[in-house]
Structure formats: structure tokens, C-alpha cells
Amino acid sequence: MRAHEAGVVHADGYGAAPQWLPYPTDVMELLPELWAQTVTRDAAGHLTVGGVAVTDLATEFGTAAYVLDEADFRARAGAFRDAFAEAFTPVSGGADVYYAGKAFLCTEVARWIADEGLGLDTCSLGEMTVARRGGMDPAKVGLHGNNKSDTELRYALEWGIGRIIIDSLEEIDRLIVIARELGVVARVMVRVTVGVEAHTHEFIATAHEDQKFGLSLAGGRAKEAIDAILAAPDALELLGLHSHIGSQIFDVSGFEISARRLIDLHTQVADEHGVQMPELDLGGGYGIAYTSEHDPLTPARLASGMAALVGAEFAARNATRPVPLDVPRVSIEPGRAIVGPAMFTLYEVGTVKDVEVDHNASRTYVSVDGGMSDNIRTALYGADYSCTLASRRSSAGPRLTRVVGKHCESGDIVVMDEYLPADLTRGDLIAVPGTGAYCRSMASQYNHVPRPPVIAVRDGRARVIVRRESVDDILALDVVEGEHP
Template sequence: MSENPLAPPRLRFPTDASQLVDRIWPASATRTDDGDLAIGGVTATDLVAQYGTPLYVVDERDVQSRAVRVRNAFTEAFEGIGTRAHVYYAGKAFLTTQVVAWMAEAGLRVDVCTGGELAVALAAGIDPALLGFHGNDKSDAEIARAVEVGVGTIVLDSHEEVQRVARAATEAGVVQRVRIRINSGVHASTHEYLATAREDQKFGIPLTEAVTAAEAVRAESSLVFVGLHSHIGSQIFDESGFREAARRLMDVHATLVATGPVPELNLGGGWGIDYTEADSAFAPEDVADALAAIIAEACAERDIPVPEVAVEPGRYIVGPAGITLYRVGTIKPVALETGDGSDGSDADSCHATRTYVSVDGGMSDNARPALYGADYTARLARASGSPAVLTRVVGKHCESGDIVVNDEYLPGDVQRGDLLAVAATGAYCWALSSNYNHVGRPPVVAVADGAARILVRGESIDDLLARDTGVRPVPHAGTGR
């Protein structure tokens, strides 16, 4: 076997299609002596025997260690320039009560952006003062609830929210801390749907209107202006965007310092993780050191105090710690013609085969490939020495775009009934899951020290039917009712 001409340039032909690349898989991922994939000391075979497929699996220790690593990196970097750093876990990536507890234990705060996420965080028992509340369209009820429970900071996403949050705080008889989200205009190097600071989109207040917004906040006796907030996007590997956003924010920050206190600056998150071998993620220490250097230099140039700094990583903390397990179903080799000159080349046409490997999940448990062409890495749960073939892992849903892994080399002996693992699914998979085609959302289990436990129960057909008001109760035997 050799490299398939249908494969994208980024995809390396493997000498071992069962190899687990450390930086892509959870920290505890390994193969047993029998070649079975194991996470947290529990084999994929045993997990599936107990919980079925599809199944989200989270390496609990990996999540915790990543949270501590980020906290330590930013604490050390910003202590080095004479200030403090606060790390908020971005709950939108993956949020359960247990995840909130892990973050609190690791010394992190938590960022939420809806009433539902707020409810989960509160149910976990976290101190509300450690929460940040985001959102571009917060309802009056959500704002009132956040103020009522004592959320530490509310991020204002529009001019109208100044008055709305002030009114809620006044009615509650409290003074509410707020930040202002600024649309910096930085065009981050990422997919359009993941770029959140470009001028023509829904988030934030334009940079040119930041001073006006801050003045409006300062005019409200029920609000305290904490500082500015910026978030340029997600899954970013080019540090230039972060540098430029920080520089632009510091210009406005300095202007505001001249007229009143601005104790903090929130630089958001968004640095990427390794989904495939072609990716090259930042180390959190490098991100922290770079941002600290930028802030220190900017403050020295403007002769202003160094503010406390906040960041909001989510994907880095939880993404690589998760995998999804599927059961392989239909396998369909498709012969295709390539090199026919349609790409502008003079290459002679030839035939190549792409093998479609269907699994028992799909876009209902991982919407990212369909949303913005996200790439992933997959491996069979069993080891195989069979030569690799180019595959496309697809789901069971009624969409041609229902693709789980667009391009991957898997062992050529892949067969119906195999277990297949997809790496780095800890972030934005369960969070974006749906019931499309009336498929129940899978359970989430945490593994650690050779044991597994349920974080989120999976949905059954009965769960789906229970919400349909037209479903009639099934008569009990012998009752006629």
C-alpha cells in the first residue's frame, strides 16, 4: 500500500496506522499488551460493554492537570510583571457540574453565557463571585438572575446593556461589576465562523465607541467599571492576532485610565489545539509569557499601572482530554478518478479508492466538521498491522455533509463491528450535540485511575418520546387502559 492521491497534503501516510500521537490523544491514552486502546486505565472495550456507543470519554486527570498548568503559567508570567492573572474556564466548550467542580478545585473561575450555563455552574456549588457572564443577547430574566445570585462580572456586549444591567442592579439593591466587550477589528487566522472580532459580526462594541460606553457605565451608580474585554476567535495558531488585539486594547485602556480606575483587562482565549498531526498548538507557558511581555511593554510606553489580566481558555483545557467511541457499521469502498486535469494540472487520469466507514453517530454528536470543515484524527480501538487505506469516517444521518473525519488512514482490515475512536472531542462536541433524526445524545463518562463514572446520562428513545405531547401512554397488560 502507498499514499492515496485523494489524500490532502496535510495527511501523512502512516507506517503504523494504530499509533497514538501523544499531543493529539488524552494524556493517559495507551494500548494494552493486547493492543486495545485504554484511557484512564480503562479499555475502550470495557467502556463500550458498560455504556454502549456512541460514547464520549473524558480523561479526568488530564482535564485537571491542564487547568492547573494554565493557571500556573499565567500566574507566574504576570507575577513576573508585578500583577495578577485570573483564568476563567470557558464553559461553552463543555460544561457539567463536575467540570465546574474540577475548575474550582484547580483555582480557576468559570465563564458562562446563558441562563442554562449559569444554572449548571450554580448547581455545582461554585461561588457566584467566581463567575463571568457573557452573551450578545442576554434576556432581562438572565440579567436579573445573574445580578440576584451575585455573579462576579457581567460582560456588556452592547450599549443598551449598560442601562439594562444598571436597572437590574438598582432593583436588586446591589452594585454590579461589569466589563465591556470590545470588537477590536482583528482578523484572526481561523475559520470565518470562529472569528469573533471582525467588524461585520454580532459580538461586542466597536473599538471607536469603547470610551463612550465606559463613560455610560461610570455614570451609573449601580455599576462598577472593571475593564475591557476582547476575544478574537477560536482555534488560532498565529500569535500575531493576539498581539495586535492586546495592543489595540491597551490604547483604549490607557485613555480610560486617565479619567478613572480600570483595574483589569480581559484578553479572552482562543488558542488552538492539535486535532491532527498537521496542527501545531501553542504551549500555555508561551502564550502567557508573550501576553505578559506585550502588556508590560504597553504599560511602560504609556506610563500607566499594569492591570490585572484575565484569560478565558476552554478548548485547551478540555478538548484534548476527550475522545468519542463509535461502532463501525457499513463499509463502502468508492472508486474515483483523479488527475483528470480539472485542477489545472497535466497529470494523466488514474483511479483511486476512498473507503467510506460509517459509524453509529455523526453530526448529532459532533457538528464541527459539518459547521466549518473541522479535521480530526481517528484510530481503531484494536491494534492492527494491516496496511493503511484512505478512509472517510461518516455518520448515520441523512446529510451528505454528515462527516466525522474527512480524511484518515485506517488499517485496511477495518470491519463491521470494530470500535473506532476519534481524538480531541472534549470541546464543542457534546456542547453542540443534537437530536437530529431523533438520535439520542450519547452519555459522557469520566475515566481515572482504572475506573469510569457517568458525568451525563445518555438519552434513550423513551427520553425523546417523553417530550412529544402526542405520544399516548402504552396500555398496561390486563387493564385495557
């Protein structure tokens, strides 16, 4: 969009659809790549998931609500598990998949992860506690974080967590003290800032030098951390190196550079210390389709591409070495790519308003009973979403629409641009796909609006796995002078 000195609403093309959004031939069509695997429409136009109509879900559980397709979640988790095991078996004896709990985590999801044989990546005491309550084997749980507290480190070691990803030199010193106090050896990896800028939003690119995560490769901090860990074998066991280059990534080119630099450091450590680290974590960040413009890689394509990269790098080095390097066991950390497409958010329409922008353009605003408190990503990242009329069939023509929330903020936008039927009205249900990752995790109580429930659906049965917050829940945190808290 071209800028205009009088403001954005006067710019050429304001009010027009973005280039990536095609005018639909059928405004009721569902694009399969945007939705969970069991989502379809029945003859009346009702959206259904797991054999249950969303109209029934709205009646039983209310709106707004997050709706999670359990079968889809498990299938995506299994697809990553199987694809990476198959691709890496001839390279490194297999691979491990750690679900990134920050995307979305609750006790029931932790149970699903354990059932499907995945590990779990956590980054707080709360996430570790949920993992434990969900029956996760601590040996298959990792702890991330750039500012882990002593309480979190102690809890992780007392529980017997499988790996702690070191993020600073200071953390090493504190972990040594705690491990010695407890009489245990902490299994650790070093998060390396490899200097790769993923082609993604500035706030979710995490491997360039000027940001808070990791230890710099170019600046020597990563090597310094490795030396410090190896100097304390009674307290720390060095498992390997870790890198995460960002999120919502659609190609493997960034991983290629990252893997090469990590393997260079792996080789240097082997040569200088005679230590072959047994693991190598290439992080996560794999993209999903939020709109028709996105074309994510399948787990099989990701796995085969990354296995080829790692295998080629070690083969090239071993061709000139008298003593070959063993290829470390690779692990990855998908979160969004598993839970993102498995969930959608169900809203009820409150108001429909046509706003005159200027004499040439107007915009239709559809307000729903949620908003930035249950999906902050549009306001925070400028993220694009799609949506559809979910509660009936419509023969009305498409109208370019903006879906907004109920909060006291002009940036309270859920879907920036989408074609919806022109007869959309109060009481209709609309569904926004791809909301499994970071929507419930980053949800707030802005304007004291209680957070929605999470409804899991499978084989014709729907159940609450995270209940709807109530106003009483919000008030329970208030402490009034003179009242017993």
C-alpha cells in the same frame, strides 16, 4: 484541490490524501499530541485511558460515547492556572483563568473547575445554573452574551456573579434598571471589538468589525459604553475591558495587536476620567492539535509571550507619563485548550463500503454509530479530525478512509481523511481524539438519535457524568393533543 467544470469528483487529486496527512509507517501509532495524557495501547492493541480499556467501556456503557480523561483535564486546567500566575506576577500581580464553559460544561466539570481554582465563563441561564449546582463561587463566574435576557441579568445579580461582560449599549440601560431594582451594584466589563481578524474560520473569528459581538473601538461605541457606565456609579462598577479575537489560534500576533488597542483605550479612560480600571481580559481561543498539521503553543509559552506584550505596552506608556499607570490584573478564557484534548469519542463500526469515484479512484467509507449529531464541526466548519482503530491490533496495511455517521445527510462526516487498517470491519471500535470542545455542547437529536453519554475515567475507574439520552427522553418533550403533558 483544483476545480473541475463537471464537479469536484472529477478534479485532479480527488480521492488522494491531503498534503498535511502523511502516509503512516505504522497505522496503529498514536501521536501523543492528539490524545489525553493517560491514553495508550495495551499488548492486544486495545486503546486504554486512565488504566481502562475502551473495549471494557464499550461493553459497560455502549457506543457512541464521549470519554473524558479527568486527570488530563485537571492537569491542563492547572497548567494554565500556574503558567499565567507565574508569568504575570511580576507584571500585574498575577492573572486569572476563566474556563470557557461553552466548550463543554456539566455539573461534575464545574466541580473540577472549582477544585482547580479557576473561574468559569458562562453565557446563558443554563450555564449559570450548572455552575451554581457544581459549587462555583459566583464571584469567580462571568456572564457573556450578545443578547442577554432580563431573566439572565437578574439571575446573575441575585446570585452575586463576579462580572458581566457588556455587549451593547442597550444592555447597559437594562442592567442599570435591574441593578437599581435589586439594590446592588453590577460589576461589568466592556467587550471591545478591536478590529483584529484572527487567522481562523470565518464563523469563529470574533473581533473583526462586521459581526455580532462587542462594541466597536473604531466606531466609538466602546468609548460610549464606558462613558455610560461611569455615569451610573450607583448601579454599575467598571472593572475593565475585554476582547476575544477568535478560536483555534496558534500564535500570539493577533493578541499583540488586540492588547495594544485595548491598552490605548484603557489609557484614554484614565486620562479623561481619572479612572484606572483594575482588570483587562484578553479572551481565549488558543488552538489544539486535531491532526498532525497542528502545532499549538503550550500554556507556558502563551503566558510568557502575553505577559511580555502587556508589560512592554505599559512600560512604554509609563516612560513618558508624570503619573504612571497601574498594570491591570489580566484574565484569559481558555476552553477548548483545556477540555478539547482531554476527551475522545468512541464509536463502533457498522459498515465498510468501497465507492468507485471514477475509473481512476475509489474511496473507502466507514460508517459508525454516531455522526453529525454528536460532532457537527466537520459539517459546520470543515474541521479536520484524526482517528484510530481502538479495539484490536492489526497488521494490515494503511487504507485512506473517510469516517461517516448514520444520519440522512451526505455531509454527515466525522473524519474527512485518515489512514486506517485495510482490514477494518463491522464491530471494530474506532476512537476520534480532540472531541472535548463543542462536540457534546453542540450535539443534537437529528433523526431522533439520542445523544451519547460522557464517561469520565480516572485511576482505573470509569463513571457516567452525563448519562446517555434515551428515546423516552426525546418523546417526553412531545405534546400530543388530548394527552396530559
